[in-house]
Ligand SMILES: NC(=O)C1=CN([C@@H]2O[C@H](COP(=O)(O)OP(=O)(O)OC[C@H]3O[C@@H](n4cnc5c(N)ncnc54)[C@H](OP(=O)(O)O)[C@@H]3O)[C@@H](O)[C@H]2O)C=CC1
């Protein structure tokens with residue numbers, strides 16, 4: 190008997206055809222909206238495998254799926270997985286690193302450029318008929334090239350950002366991690382600095398760590414107060430790595446120059462969120478990896494991980510904390 194699998198968001202025909210060779214699949218069919226946790230719990234029933242697209246993998250969900258043996262995330266981040274509950278049930282968990290790195294790095298550079306050159310604010314100005322003759326000082330922004338970039342979380346994606354910044358924009362790149370990476374320092378010509386030095390010396394600060402107990406609210410009032418008044422803060426990691434109330438106050442009072450955000454404490458972001466009212470913020474709806482090709486590559490990798498797990502082979506990308 191082929192294992193039953195539930196796919197929680199629509200995947201390409203190619204990915205579906207691959208899964209159909211090995212599994213009996215059911216797939217969420219509504220492209221208009223994501224499946225809710227309650228709907229997933231109702232659908233997952235006797236599935237042995239789950240392809241998960243950002244769904245919370247909680248104790249409650251797992252108890253609704255007593256036959257579940259493997260959860261394959263279409264994402265590199267897995268902070269939405271209750272790893273203890275998965276471990277307790279012996280569930281194999283996988284994720285999709287590497288295939289999305291370049292796409293997420295591109296988006297990070299887009300946020301840096303947009304925040305520094307006020308792209309969305311000035312786009313809105315032109316659309317609103319507010320462009321007077323000439324370009325006066327009130328439309329000036331800040332340079333990206335030759336500026337100092339500090340990356341907090343120099344991992345797979347951080348390195349791709351550093352490469353673009355260093356070789357594409359002649360930026361001086363520093364980073365902070367818990368452990369130094371001498372190979373990366375040599376290969377990319379980047380400098381290691383303690384966290385406070387990164388905060389105090391950088392013109393652009395990019396946060397690129399996973400969300401963990403240690404990184405939750407790792408950037409708050411104290412850290413914003415260390416930044417230069419001209420600093421630009423970019424968050425493409427997870428919303429909860431930042432104290433959003435402190436970020437709002439920092440931007441409102443122009444304590445820093447601007448921010449570029451792809452992630453928020455609560456997603457989708459509420460229309461009432463004050464961040465949406467501020468001119469010095471560029472906001473995107475968590476689209477770091479969202480190109481057709483990259484999302485297809487991630488889904489195919491997730492499918493391969495799942496089939497390997499269900500057929501007793503070691504999947505390529507088991508979540509590190511769940512490895513034996
Ligand atoms: N917005 C979006 O669409 C996307 C967001 N992401 C997010 O980006 C995250 C990073 O992805 P990726 O680069 O592949 O991950 P990696 O694991 O390759 O890199 C993460 C880096 O963060 C560092 N780090 C971890 N904990 C801390 C800490 N407490 N303090 C300082 N540094 C820390 C690690 O170094 P060390 O262990 O030495 O500290 C590591 O270098 C994902 O987990 C995900 O949440 C990813 C893709 C798309």
Ligand SMILES: O=CC(=O)O
Nearest residue numbers: 263264265266478
């Ligand atoms: O946020 C996206 C991911 O892959 O993690």
